[in-house]
Amino acid sequence: MADLRIPSVQHLARNWRGDSKTIARAxxxxxxxPPRFNYNPLYGAVRDMLVLGVPYDDVVKGIQxxxxxxxxxxxxxxxPLIRDHFAGVSPDFFQAIDKRYYPVGRGLMVPFEPPMIYGVEGQxxxxWFSFWRQNPLSNERLSLFVTLVDEILMQDPDLETARFEVLDFSCRxxxxxxxxxxxxxxxxxxxDDHRKTExxxxxxxxxxxxxxxxxxAPPPPPGGQKDDRAPDPNQPGLFD
Incomplete structure (x- = not known):
């Protein structure tokens, strides 16, 4: 049997379709x-530049x-887009956030693991880093994602005042x-609650x-994809 991992909140939103059969096929x-690629090195790059003050050229050498x-x-x-966005930002603090779970229904709990939070002058x-190259969250799927994240943040007094931004790194x-x-x-x-529940x-x-x-179904071949294509899931892996 092929391994169907429980999707994260953002992948739930991205794979949502108008009927359950289409969702199942996807x-x-x-x-x-399954994809064989993730963006974990970029989270380390953000931490290195923001917190440790590692020069950009050294971060590039690490990726190379x-x-x-x-x-x-x-x-x-x-x-380079990450570098430009955080240029001049000197956080007062920077920390990772523990994984949380959101109840979807029928006993399905989907994980939500923010990559980081940071504070600047009391704010x-x-x-949220969206690394999909194409077809990023938009319209009702984006509303679903933001609605669920809002509910999760509001459950934590330390996060409910956070400025929530989606950093979309897609191509036009x-x-x-x-x-x-x-x-x-x-x-x-x-x-609204009715549409969200639906x-x-x-x-x-x-x-x-x-x-x-x-x-x-028969299991997938060992090793998954054999070519050198780089599928484009979001952070940190398609179902992480």
């Missing part, structure tokens, strides 16, 4: 052809040690370079349908 495809060329070039395509910042078209679009979460419409129930139904389908 999740089955992902389980049978990655053996797979397409992976290396993908990371280097994002790194707490919560950046496949042939163009990445650009950084900073989305203030306050500008994203929230879903969407979550639909996703949960699709997830369990996918599990049933995969139970009778």
């Amino acid at each position: 999740l089955v495809r992902l389980a049978l052809n 040690k990655i053996k797979r060329e397409k992976v290396r070039q993908n990371l280097l395509g994002v790194l 707490l910042y919560f950046p 078209s496949p042939k163009q370079a990445r650009e950084l679009r900073v989305i203030d979460a306050r500008d994203i419409p929230r879903l 969407m979550l129930e639909c996703f949960a139904a699709g997830y369990f349908q996918a599990l049933e389908e995969l139970a009778g």
